[in-house]
Amino acid sequence: MTSATTPATAVPSTDDPTAAAPSAAGLAWAEKLVSFDTTSRNSNLALIHCIADELTAHGITPVIVPSRDGTKANLFATIPARDGAVTGGVMLAGHTDVVPVDGQDWHSDPFTPEIREDRLYGRGTTDMKAFSGAILGLLPEFLSRELSEPLHFAWTYDEEVGCHGAVVLLAELAARGIHPRIAFVGEPTSMRPVSAHKSSQLFRVSVRGIAAHSSMTSTGVNAIEYAARSIAFIRSLADEHRLSGPFDDTFVVPYTTANVGLVSGGAAVNTVAEHCDFDFEFRTIPGEDPATVISSIEDHLAQLRAEIQQENPAADIRMVPRGTVPGLSPEGPRAALELAQQLSGHAVEETVVYATEAGLFQRAGIDTVVCGPGNMDQGHTANEYIELSQIAACESFLQALSAHLSPTERTAQP
Template sequence: MPTSRDLLSHLIAFDTVSRASNLALIEFVHDYLSGLGIDSELIYSDDRRKANLYARLGPAGAGGVMLSGHSDVVPVDGQAWTVPPFAMTEQDGKLYGRGTADMKGYIACVLAALPAFLAKPLRVPLHLAISYDEEVGCLGVRSLIEALEGRPERPSLCIIGEPTFMRPVLGHKGKLGMRCDVHGAACHSAYAPQGVNAIEYAAKLIGRLGEIAQRLAAKERHDSRFDPPYSTVQTGTISGGSALNIVPEHCRFDFEVRTLPADNAEQVAAELQAYATELVPQMNAVQPGTGIRFTPISAYPGLATANDSEAAKLLALISGSSDFGTVAFGTEGGLFDQAGIATVVCGPGSMDQGHKPDEFVSLEQLHQCDAMLARLAEWMQA
């Protein structure tokens, strides 16, 4: 049977950047599972250009463990790669290629481990899930979770293999990304009071975001498990105006809120929107029809699995460590957790290498993940 390294070589060859289809990779996995006698189903996107894959093996009934990962990767455009991004290159015990760390390395380990799960009867079910469009807002997994909600044979816990350097992780922050469009009124800058300066009103809103960020950073709100230990707000992009002597009619900015699991990003958005409703009458007093519009970009909840939960105990057993941590990046874990599937995170590689040119995972990390999954198979067969 192919090793995790062999399978990773195949998976890296599929260009599954989020803007592209992932169907070729999903069909490869579907055929691989079929060769092992495992049935799987595809849950397609509305345009049928992408699909989640779901499979289940073992005894009938609810419960069991889900192994979950996403198939999409971030773009390589504009990055200075020294090796081909979509062909695996091995150098000095490291495997290079887009997605080696985030997170096709984990998927390869899961696929390579399946013969061990099939070797003896399982006492609880094993579920497999591969999703699409995680990198652009955890989009694809939502339809997979929706499909599972109406089924009696749902998993009770989930292990997501995002790159944690094989450290067991129980939590991460949630995220809300939003876009704000300010529609003002243009005029010659010599008569600036007759116009509605969209950039200036956008600046007022961004200033309010800064005030909110300062409140969230107050020491009494800290959670030392996270780095930084508080919820953050930041404006990432802004554009507006056309010439210095024209009062700008339009301004757009995107902002994000990354919240501790105990905080609510929607409350931040609601406060900013409430402030915007105070500004709009001032704008309309100068020029009717001006206004401010907010559009959600992406959102996913945080994750905070209890240290003494069954999911945490199992992860400690199979990873060999109860030194639980958190990660700064988000995962699909919060969505699974909201659906009643207790979730933990542990996978090969490091996000220090993810999203960068010459992304890599070490062979040693793959071997550690192989060993963790072998211990899980033994536990499920005991």
């Protein structure tokens, strides 16, 4: 492999005027993909079939991998190496779903992309449809090369709600005997290579109490009160990690965090609450086993379960997993990192606090880094946008990858 300090082809800096304008094809595809409302609660099938049609038009065979209920799908495709090989090689991976826009103050229709002041606005522009648009715009470039290794494309569903699609996709690839050597996950990193991120563990706690009139509290069991005690315990774990660690100073938030994001319960102020549910997550730094945190919470809930059932044996409290996204570790072969540094022109190794599908790919034995256009500061927000120069930088990265995978052609150049 070419040394990361002597890149054969590097991406221009994003403040370089030569990087300011993306190709017409890449920009058009980014706009087209944004126009599909693929909020995670919706189907992504229209977008998936749109991409599949484009691949087919270029002679690439798409593999559509549906979800269990058939309402969503992953898509996988490969440009084989010149010797016909379809395993090994490099995989470019992105998700198709986006987060909701509900309650956000948008200045334009989130699913009608607009260009203003050298920015492309719309839901999913930075997270992460511009990356996919750049790939689709460069299909002719990829196909014009005699590739030394196969080039794979992967698009998944439900990344934003637990990375469920990636799990299904990896099972399909294993069944087909396809194992990429390297993966680039194009989440927004400003085209700077990211070698580590935290895990994300999502759970729902459901408390079943006993309803009663509020004037007779002794005859009921208040589910909200037990939920509140659970929430307070989770907060205490978060405080313990914030104060005592363990710490990893490569992260902007250098410790494991926890957050209760949704609470629902009760029927009326004069009624002892019969039900209360809450959803929470925690995010561990690499090197801390999520099972340790889970065990602490389970032990606390077991104690509460004994107490609530002392009040009434019909009452209960349960915790159910909603999604498990492993962290991305900087340990491993590091060939993906070195190649990303070479192609991007950024000799850095960074971390992010958000979770991605990269940890799942790494766990499946694929050497993976995160590197994509845009900045997550704009992701999930009202008036989400991506700088046009970032799309151009992504295209340059992909063009450099295409050249890297064509060493014979590169050698033949004067």
